[in-house]
Each structure stands twice: as C-alpha cells, then as structure tokens.
Amino acid sequence: MKYLTPGPIQLPREVLNYINNQPYFHRSNEFKEIFSSVIEKMEKIIGEEVLIFPGTGTFSIDTMVYNYVNPNEDVLLIDIGEFSKRLGESLISRNARLHIIKSEIGDVVAPDIVEDYSKKINDLKAIAMVHNETSLGVANRYVEKIQDIASSLNAILLVDSVSGIPAEKIGKKIDVIATASHKAFMSIPGASIIFYNIKPRNLDKLPPSMNLNKFIDMKKNLETPYTPPINVIMGLDYSTNYILKIGVDNYAKMHREKTDYLKNLVKLKPVAKEEFSSNTVSAFYTNNAKTIIEDLRRKGYTIASGMGNLAKNIIRIGVMGDVNFDDIKNIAEVINYYD
Structure with missing residues (x-):
C-alpha cells in the first residue's frame, strides 16, 4: 500500500532506516548530539527558534494556544476550513473571547478585510489562522501580510502550519508557528513542533507537558524536561539533511x-x-x-x-x-x- x-505520509526508506534503531537514553551525550543537529537544521530551514516535544499536530496547536493566549483575551480567528474550526475549539477551551471572520470554501480572507475587522476589536491580543488548510487543500499565502497587521496592532500572530512548512514556505519571521513531524518535515508521527519569534506570554500555570518555558530552559543544555520522541527525532535528522541538501x-x-x-x-x-x-x-x-x-x-x-x-x-x-x-x-x- x-x-x-x-x-x-509515505516515508522514504532512508527515513525508516534511521528510525529503526534502539532509542538513545535522553540524558546521554549520544542523544544530545543528534538533538543539537536536528535543532540547528530545523532553525536553519525555518529561520526561527524551535521546540520539539511529544505529541501530534493537534497537541502542538493546543500548546501554542495555551502558552500565548490567556483567558478572556480577545482573539480574531480567520476561518478557512475544518482545521481552522479546530483552532477555534482550542481557543474556546482556553476561554478566549473569540471573534471569527470566515472565507468562502476554497478561498481565504483578504488582508484588508482582516485589518478592518481587527481594528474594530478594542483590545485585540492575537490573530489566529491556518496557513495550510488540510481539509480543503487551501494555502493562505497572506500569512506574511497578516503578521504585519498583527504587529501594527500590538497583537501576536498564531499560525497552524501542520501540513504546510517547509513545503509551503513562509518568507519572514512569524510570532508563533505550530506544526508536527509527520507531514512536510517527513518523519513518523509523534513530535509536536513549535517555531517561535517571541516567548510565551501565559500568565497562569499550565500542565507540565505543555509548559513551553520548561522546554526553553532545558534546551540551553540540549535537554528536554521529559522523555522526548527520540526515534521521531532520529527520522528528522535524516529528513532535515535531505531538505537542506536540495x-x-x-x-x-x-x-x-x-x-x-x-x-x-x-x-x-x-x-x-x-x-x-x-x-x-x-x-x-x-x-x-x-x-x-x-x-x-x-x-x-x-x-x-x-x-x-x-x-x-x-x-x-x-x-x-x-x-x-x-x-x-x-x-x-x-x-x-x-x-
């Protein structure tokens, strides 16, 4: 099949060979060496700092939301499909005050409409959007313009790019991007991935598994607070080599x-x-x-x-x-x- x-996705045999190994002890020098290599290459590919932790694309989205949105904050959601709605569900679970602007099927919302709508929200804290809407095959290529809009309003931009980057490129720094290991980064499922240009801004305590500040602190020593998805990272070591080579x-x-x-x-x-x-x-x-x-x-x-x-x-x-x-x-x- x-x-x-x-x-x-259909993984190349070379990736599967990389994965088919005994997992390293995650406090060992062997793991730190491969972890350092993967971090360096992923940050080179995207141009932002990266965090890798156990989970799926959905957990990556939830973690992004809970680290960058606080309860009762106003957030604008750009809805272009089913995964946009899931992003909205995550924001609702965080008790954000959600404002929604919706596109027609197969289309996206134009930046000028996003800007006009955003300005009507008195205390907008974030704009949330899907970069590559997996349910409809729609890429929102206005993501860079929407980042400019968010920045101009002192809001942050939260981006779901689970099926997008790095095959669907973003050409400038974005505040926060959530993705996963098992799509265009070409490894097996099991790793949530977040690229960030600004640090988390949550004001309350979070479950340890999704507290990004813990991961940021431990990353300095090439470690993670908890057992990482080791064999997924092995696969990423090969796939990131491949992406950078071509x-x-x-x-x-x-x-x-x-x-x-x-x-x-x-x-x-x-x-x-x-x-x-x-x-x-x-x-x-x-x-x-x-x-x-x-x-x-x-x-x-x-x-x-x-x-x-x-x-x-x-x-x-x-x-x-x-x-x-x-x-x-x-x-x-x-x-x-x-x-």
Missing part, C-alpha cells in the same frame, strides 16, 4: 511540481482557488468519493476523503514524502474513470 494522504526553495518547488502535475491530470474540479492551491494537499469535488477511494485501495493506493460537511463530496490527495510522478499518473487514471 502506498499513501498519498495528507499525513502521515535547498528549501527547491523542496517547495518539488511539491509544487507534483501538485501541478496532479491537477493537470485529474479532470475533477479543485476545491481551492488556483492562487491558493496548496503545494502539499489537493482536494477535488466528486460524487464518487467512496468508490474512488475503495478502487484505489484495491490497486495499492490510499488517499483521503473529505472532512466535515464535505466528507462525502471531495477527495484529498497528498504529495508529500516518497510520491513520484508515476504514482500520481496511476491514481489520476482511476479517478478519471469514475468522473
């Missing part, structure tokens, strides 16, 4: 080329507007989602169905990891047979 899914720009371009090839072959209507079509995940409308997915499985391929209200009406295809043009051609032939 080969996985062209939004994540976890270059971050080329890594993003490689994903764009595979996505363009997919969209040129598949006859279905894409969900995302062309200018916001994600590099990593594509979504297409269809009346035969279940049949297509089942037939592809019989032929050795797994893709994903839709989410939320569109669960039965779209298919989602990821091109991250060990996915080649022949794979894309093969699945396109099956899809086009039904539509």
Whole structure:
C-alpha cells in the first residue's frame, strides 16, 4: 500500500532506516548530539527558534494556544476550513473571547478585510489562522501580510502550519508557528513542533507537558524536561539533511511540481482557488468519493476523503514524502474513470 494522504505520509526508506534503531537514553551525550543537529537544521530551514516535544499536530496547536493566549483575551480567528474550526475549539477551551471572520470554501480572507475587522476589536491580543488548510487543500499565502497587521496592532500572530512548512514556505519571521513531524518535515508521527519569534506570554500555570518555558530552559543544555520522541527525532535528522541538501526553495518547488502535475491530470474540479492551491494537499469535488477511494485501495493506493460537511463530496490527495510522478499518473487514471 502506498499513501498519498495528507499525513502521515509515505516515508522514504532512508527515513525508516534511521528510525529503526534502539532509542538513545535522553540524558546521554549520544542523544544530545543528534538533538543539537536536528535543532540547528530545523532553525536553519525555518529561520526561527524551535521546540520539539511529544505529541501530534493537534497537541502542538493546543500548546501554542495555551502558552500565548490567556483567558478572556480577545482573539480574531480567520476561518478557512475544518482545521481552522479546530483552532477555534482550542481557543474556546482556553476561554478566549473569540471573534471569527470566515472565507468562502476554497478561498481565504483578504488582508484588508482582516485589518478592518481587527481594528474594530478594542483590545485585540492575537490573530489566529491556518496557513495550510488540510481539509480543503487551501494555502493562505497572506500569512506574511497578516503578521504585519498583527504587529501594527500590538497583537501576536498564531499560525497552524501542520501540513504546510517547509513545503509551503513562509518568507519572514512569524510570532508563533505550530506544526508536527509527520507531514512536510517527513518523519513518523509523534513530535509536536513549535517555531517561535517571541516567548510565551501565559500568565497562569499550565500542565507540565505543555509548559513551553520548561522546554526553553532545558534546551540551553540540549535537554528536554521529559522523555522526548527520540526515534521521531532520529527520522528528522535524516529528513532535515535531505531538505537542506536540495535547498528549501527547491523542496517547495518539488511539491509544487507534483501538485501541478496532479491537477493537470485529474479532470475533477479543485476545491481551492488556483492562487491558493496548496503545494502539499489537493482536494477535488466528486460524487464518487467512496468508490474512488475503495478502487484505489484495491490497486495499492490510499488517499483521503473529505472532512466535515464535505466528507462525502471531495477527495484529498497528498504529495508529500516518497510520491513520484508515476504514482500520481496511476491514481489520476482511476479517478478519471469514475468522473
């Protein structure tokens, strides 16, 4: 079975070989050496400080919210899909006063609208957004402009880029970015990852597992407060080498080329507007989602169905990891047979 899914992704054999080792003791020099290497490379790839801790993309989002938003603070959420709504659920659980601005399906909210809406909120503390909306294959490429808007209002920008970076690039420093190990960073599930340009601003005590200040303090000595996802980090050691070897720009371009090839072959209507079509995940409308997915499985391929209200009406295809043009051609032939 080969996985062209939004994540976890089809991992290259080399990554799996790196992972298939006895975990190091996390207080040993052996672990510190590989941990230091991964941190250095990830910070070079993104250009911000990084924290790596056990968890998923969802836990990364929750941790970001709880470290950077305090109860009863006003937060603007830019809603462009299902994972935007999940970000909103996290903010609600933090007892934030949530203001929501929503886009049409497949589109994003223009920066001038975000700015006008933000200015109407008296004491805005944060803007929260999804950079790469996995549920619809939509990339919000206004993220840098929205950072400027947040900064101009003395608010912070919180970004979910779980299926985005580094294949869907951000070209400037962002206040906080939450992501995970098992998508475009090309390792196995198990690591929550946060890049930050400003330190946590929570005013109350947090559960130890999500208190980023503990991780920041221990990082100085190349340690973590608790047992880290050691074998995930081993996988990241290989994948970050690979990304830096081919270059971050080329890594993003490689994903764009595979996505363009997919969209040129598949006859279905894409969900995302062309200018916001994600590099990593594509979504297409269809009346035969279940049949297509089942037939592809019989032929050795797994893709994903839709989410939320569109669960039965779209298919989602990821091109991250060990996915080649022949794979894309093969699945396109099956899809086009039904539509």
